[in-house]
Amino acid sequence: xxxxxxxxxxxxxxxxxxxxxxxxxxxxxxxxxxxxxxxxxxxxxxxxxxxxxxxxxxxxxxxxxx
Numbered sequence: 001x002x003x004x005x006x007x008x009x010x011x012x013x014x015x016x017x018x019x020x021x022x023x024x025x026x027x028x029x030x031x032x033x034x035x036x037x038x039x040x041x042x043x044x045x046x047x048x049x050x051x052x053x054x055x056x057x058x059x060x061x062x063x064x065x066x
Contacts, residue, residue: 001040001048002063005033009059016060020051033059 003023005016010032016024017033022044027034040048052060 001045002038003035003040003048003051004061004063005035006059006061007032009057011057011059013056015054015056016051019054020047023047023051 005024007030012026012031012033014026014033017026023036023040024033025036026032037044049062052058052062054060
């Protein structure tokens with residue numbers, strides 16, 4: 001599974017980082033969310049599949065599911 005953050009939509013609210021710190025961080029240069037992994041490890045796939053639902057601006061996109 002792969003996820004990405006649409007930087008054009010992200011408002012940097014940090015909700016994804018607060019709820020899924022193992023998957024997201026905040027880019028210190030632009031203040032927007034970024035993913036920690038290019039490919040989500042198997043043990044975090046459940047979190048990965050849930051995280052797109054929590055973004056208030058729908059900036060988290062599931063790119064590929066295995």
